[in-house]
Amino acid sequence: xxxxxxxxxxxxxxxxxxxxxxxxxxxxxxxxxxxxxxxxxxxxxxxxxxxxxxxxxxxxxxxxxxxxxxxxxxxxxxxxxxxxxxxxxxxxxxxxxxxxxxxxxxxxxxxxxxxxxxxxxxxxxxxxxxxxxxxxxxxxxxxxxxxxxxxxxxxxxxxxxxxxxxxxxxxxxxxxxxxxxxxxxxxxxxxxxxxxxxxxxxxxxxxxxxxxxxxxxxxxxxxxxxxxxxxxxxxxxxxxxxxxxxxxxxxxxxxxxxxxxxxxxxxxxxxxxxxxxxxxxxxxxxx
Amino acid sequence: xxxxxxxxxxxxxxxxxxxxxxxxxxxxxxxxxxxxxxxxxxxxxxxxxxxxxxxxxxxxxxxxxxxxxxxxxxxxxxxxxxxxxxxxxxxxxxxxxxxxxxxxxxxxxxxxxxxxxxxxxxxxxxxxxxxxxxxxxxxxxxxxxxxxxxxxxxxxxxxxxxxxxxxxxxxxxxxxxxxxxxxxxxxxxxxxxxxxxxxxxxxxxxxxxxxxxxxxxxxxxxxxxxxxxxxxxxxxxxxxxxxxxxxxxxxxxxxxxxxxxxxxxxxxxxxxxxxxxxxxxxxxxxxxxxxxxxxxxxxxxxxxxxxxxxxxxx
Ligand SMILES: Nc1ncnc2c1ncn2[C@@H]1O[C@H](COP(=O)(O)OP(=O)(O)OP(=O)(O)O)[C@@H](O)[C@H]1O
Ligand SMILES: [Mg+2]
Numbered sequence: 001x002x003x004x005x006x007x008x009x010x011x012x013x014x015x016x017x018x019x020x021x022x023x024x025x026x027x028x029x030x031x032x033x034x035x036x037x038x039x040x041x042x043x044x045x046x047x048x049x050x051x052x053x054x055x056x057x058x059x060x061x062x063x064x065x066x067x068x069x070x071x072x073x074x075x076x077x078x079x080x081x082x083x084x085x086x087x088x089x090x091x092x093x094x095x096x097x098x099x100x101x102x103x104x105x106x107x108x109x110x111x112x113x114x115x116x117x118x119x120x121x122x123x124x125x126x127x128x129x130x131x132x133x134x135x136x137x138x139x140x141x142x143x144x145x146x147x148x149x150x151x152x153x154x155x156x157x158x159x160x161x162x163x164x165x166x167x168x169x170x171x172x173x174x175x176x177x178x179x180x181x182x183x184x185x186x187x188x189x190x191x192x193x194x195x196x197x198x199x200x201x202x203x204x205x206x207x208x209x210x211x212x213x214x215x216x217x218x219x220x221x222x223x224x225x226x227x228x229x230x231x232x233x234x235x236x237x238x239x240x241x242x243x244x245x246x247x248x249x250x251x252x253x254x255x256x257x258x259x260x261x262x263x264x265x266x267x268x269x270x271x272x273x274x275x276x277x278x279x280x281x282x283x284x285x286x287x
Numbered sequence: 288x289x290x291x292x293x294x295x296x297x298x299x300x301x302x303x304x305x306x307x308x309x310x311x312x313x314x315x316x317x318x319x320x321x322x323x324x325x326x327x328x329x330x331x332x333x334x335x336x337x338x339x340x341x342x343x344x345x346x347x348x349x350x351x352x353x354x355x356x357x358x359x360x361x362x363x364x365x366x367x368x369x370x371x372x373x374x375x376x377x378x379x380x381x382x383x384x385x386x387x388x389x390x391x392x393x394x395x396x397x398x399x400x401x402x403x404x405x406x407x408x409x410x411x412x413x414x415x416x417x418x419x420x421x422x423x424x425x426x427x428x429x430x431x432x433x434x435x436x437x438x439x440x441x442x443x444x445x446x447x448x449x450x451x452x453x454x455x456x457x458x459x460x461x462x463x464x465x466x467x468x469x470x471x472x473x474x475x476x477x478x479x480x481x482x483x484x485x486x487x488x489x490x491x492x493x494x495x496x497x498x499x500x501x502x503x504x505x506x507x508x509x510x511x512x513x514x515x516x517x518x519x520x521x522x523x524x525x526x527x528x529x530x531x532x533x534x535x536x537x538x539x540x541x542x543x544x545x546x547x548x549x550x551x552x553x554x555x556x557x558x559x560x561x562x563x564x565x566x567x568x569x570x571x572x573x574x575x576x577x578x579x580x581x582x583x584x585x586x587x588x589x590x591x592x593x594x595x596x597x598x599x600x601x
Contacts, residue, residue: 133515
């Protein structure tokens with residue numbers, strides 16, 4: 001079993017890895033469990049992260065630590081900076097101050113190869129962002145073939161296995177616009193998984209879906225959590241967050257006001273802003 | 288029978304309802320011969336009649352206008368038209384038909400080169416690699432200049448300028464080559480802008496999705512952005528090629544290139560009949576009109592596909 005190096009060298013140097021695509025069985029194993037190097041470190045660490053867009057300071061000093069296999073849910077009002085935080089971790093946005101470490105390595109340091117960093121991080125967006133000109137299978141194999149250099153037939157085989165695993169096998173030759181929203185979002189998750197990421201970032205992946213399609217996507221995420229995937233999830237689905245999270249972080253105006261196990265945050269929030277936020281959610285019938 | 292809920296009875300019964308002017312059955316069908324005919328056979332009949340009347344009026348203009356006979360003689364002289372099409376070397380007349388073949392050759396070669404050069408320029412303007420900065424600036428200046436300068440000036444500049452330079456390999460080319468060079472220089476600037484509009488029309492979230500897979504900027508452009516951009520710019524590109532097709536005629540002003548328009552000029556100067564212009568114009572239309580209809584169809588297909596796509600996503 002040739003797992004990719006789970007404490008990858010994220011520096012400017014080329015990653016010498018010839019990462020195999022994860023296959024269904026490996027996901028089941030929670031294969032990353034056994035690796036001591038992986039288990040000994042934090043998967044993600046944010047230290048005093050600041051991010052501004054012009055005059056607007058969106059993140060105002062975020063400190064966050066995510067251990068391997070942990071599932072962290074970010075909750076908070078719209079505009080509180082959840083998406084921005086996830087985009088910073090993936091280097092889609094550059095931070096103005098502070099550091100972000102992945103498996104102990106500073107990825108905000110100068111000279112870091114951002115493409116090398118990103119290939120170890122899977123991100124799924126609210127709006128799916130599938131490539132409309134490619135079939136489902138091509139969407140999934142693009143990254144492995146063009147970034148990891150996996151041979152086409154190997155990548156397709158692995159992609160098909162993932163599609164089977166997530167109940168999408170009949171859709172492999174369809175174009176994204178023929179799929180329902182829920183199916184598109186599941187394909188987007190599979191596309192990210194095909195890169196064998198060490199961590200998944202999920203940004204309100206169910207907000208664009210009709211209510212009856214939400215559960216199929218949440219089911220997939222639950223499966224990932226059960227398989228031991230490290231995840232950072234921004235969500236408005238409080239019931240889901242309470243269910244799945246090891247830790248819930250309440251984000252308010254660019255700072256984490258409160259964090260803790262879901263039982264604590266949802267039932268006995270210490271901060272008055274958290275209480276206020278949760279009361280509004282309860283009033284809206286969403287918890 | 289009183290309507291439910293009315294205690295007084297009588298004032299809301301069926302009788303009163305009808306009396307109060309509830310329309311009798313069928314009263315929405317309109318009067319006369321059934322309004323749906325207006326959208327069907329009737330419309331077809333109306334448009335046929337109006338077309339016939341219009342064409343009749345145009346023909347009448349040609350037949351009865353004071354100068355009609357002269358126009359017919361100069362522009363629509365069947366004898367002259369035939370001669371212009373075939374050419375007559377013995378009288379020093381070029382063939383408009385043959386000229387057109389040369390024209391098409393020039394168009395095809397230029398088109399391939401333009402598609403390629405313009406793409407390179409558009410991509411150069413897009414890449415944010417600092418190493419490429421001077422090329423990016425060059426691309427900007429190039430598009431600004433050649434979009435601003437009329438094609439005819441570019442043709443003269445190259446056609447008369449290049450030979451005057453006495454540079455080996457450049458100054459000894461034929462007008463055919465100079466003509467293509469001028470067309471490529473001028474049109475690449477326009478087409479690059481079309482490509483660029485296409486690239487910018489691809490949503491930023493597509494780039495984010497590609498980059499987040501670890502694809503480099505170039506690979507994102509190559510595999511994700513460009514394929515989508517090119518699809519959206521095909522109709523406007525075809526529009527540009529329709530005008531390229533007719534602008535190849537301008538190359539004739541360099542003199543030696545024998546093509547449709549040029550043939551017409553020579554012919555008219557000797558015989559003082561303009562029928563050869565008509566032939567040239569008709570031949571050009573034979574090329575550009577099918578291209579235009581093809582463009583329309585592509586646009587229509589694109590629109591319907593987008594509508595279908597929008598419905599699927601909701
Ligand atoms: N690229 C950008 N340029 C300027 N402002 C931005 C940009 N991206 C985000 N913002 C601003 O940053 C703030 C935080 O946005 P962000 O998307 O992170 O919030 P969020 O918590 O994800 O909200 P939501 O729950 O609505 O998704 C908002 O005020 C937003 O307008
Ligand atoms: Mg957001």
